[in-house]
Amino acid sequence: MLHHTLVVQPITTADAEDAAMQGGAMPALEPETLLDAFSAAVVRVVQRVAPAVVGLRVVRSTHRGSDVPGAGSGFLITPDGYVLTNSHVVHRARQIVVSLADGREFAAQLVGEDPATDLAVVRVQANGLPIAEFGDSDRLQVGQLVIAIGNPLGLQASVVTGVVSALGRSLRGPDGRLIENVIQTDAPLNPGNSGGPLVDTRGKVVGVNTAIIAGAQGLGFAIPASTAQWVVGQLVREGRVQRAWLGIIGELKSVPGRFVPEHGGTRAAGIAVREVIVGSPAERAGLRPGDVIVSLDGAPVRSPTDLQRLLGRAPVGSTIVLGVVRQGKLATVRAELAPEPDRERQASR
Known part of the structure; x- marks a missing residue:
């Protein structure tokens, strides 16, 4: 799945990924070539996707009347300010502030949320914004390289890499409902990564990072893009998902x-x-x-x-x-x- 050079012409990362998807064999590559190609692929992905990744700061009011701050990640899915994130990031928030990669900040309104899949859409009043494009999560394979971008522990636009560890996992959502077909990855995720994109080496979003297991290492989970696209459509149209x-x-x-x-x-x-x-x-x-x-x-x-x-x-x-x-x-x-x-x-x- 990585860049290498033949006698006639170089094979790009995308060519290699196509070959892998079709079960084709890859020629033997020098270790330095592999590492350089992987590094170049990650750089291209970050340059393409990172401008669309945002940070979210929220304030929730407790039953006792005190304010509790929270934070998470998200990413722009339309040029006119629609942002996809996790439901648990914005649930019951009375104030949501979205920080763009260029440093601008906007107050955001909740469009709708779906605790059953831990997804939510918020919107900022701006236009001409960079977006992250969805890919085909149904084509993912175990072992495929993925990249997570987010704001772990408040560190904006942090990038980590890993592989798809497993597909078809089940995970309990915040409302107790079972979320099916969850992607498991070993990309190092931390609090604050929630809602950020999981992307492939073409820079397409294949999942929405949603959870880690406390005390475990190398166990992160993401809602597949196929589910996210369906949920987004309903949230934008209806403000909720009808089941x-x-x-x-x-x-x-x-x-x-x-x-x-x-x-x-x-x-x-x-x-x-x-x-x-x-x-x-x-x-x-x-x-x-x-x-x-x-x-x-x-x-x-x-x-x-x-x-x-x-x-x-x-x-x-x-x-x-x-x-x-x-x-x-x-x-x-x-x-x-x-x-x-x-x-x-x-x-x-």
Whole structure:
């Protein structure tokens, strides 16, 4: 994936990356050539992306009336001032200040946030700003070189490099919901990197840095660009992300394996309905306490995570088919999904 020289003409970093993506073999290179090419690639990426990386300072008011400062990173995604960052950076902030790479500072307004993916969009009133472009996170491979740019511990525009350590990880978001398909990287991340871009050697954003594990070394996580683009679209249009909602409170329960033939064993698991929310799609569909959900549109439901994941993929307004064990028999229940209620608004009532 790095620059080297042939007899006829040099192969660029991009050429090498294409070859790697297509499974092609790379000629043997001298160590000095490899290091020089990698260094040049990182320099080009920083020159391209760093102007779009911003710092965020926030002030939150506590229940006791005191102010608590916070900080994080973000990056410009449109020339007219839209900035992508983490939800946990700006959540419940009464004041947000964005610092640009050229030293200018602007007060920012929250456009919308999605705690379920730990993403948020804020906006500053400015035009003609440099932007970072999204890449294709679905093409990432384990071992691929990545670069993180952010403001760790308040040190603006810090650059670190690493590799993609794993793909398809799951991570609990700030609201407890499972974030799927998370990128794991060993690029050294620290507090303040949150919300900054994770980019490939072409300077395209493939992830949004979101979390580290306290006490661990070389364990950083990023929301993939494919997820971020979908969330950004909804936040800019609606101010929030609408997800499908069924409306039950359930718990894991064992069921005879004959009800879930895909399980391949004598016993399996499903979600026992403990409570049906009044006015919910579940109530309208006729789900009852005591029912055990074992499948959704033919896919096995073996845990609350399975149910959450499958509902997250279903469009609002669509009709799903639930396989339900009721009084020892397998039944079919159709439910038309509604938008998920706003948890914070409900809690504030």
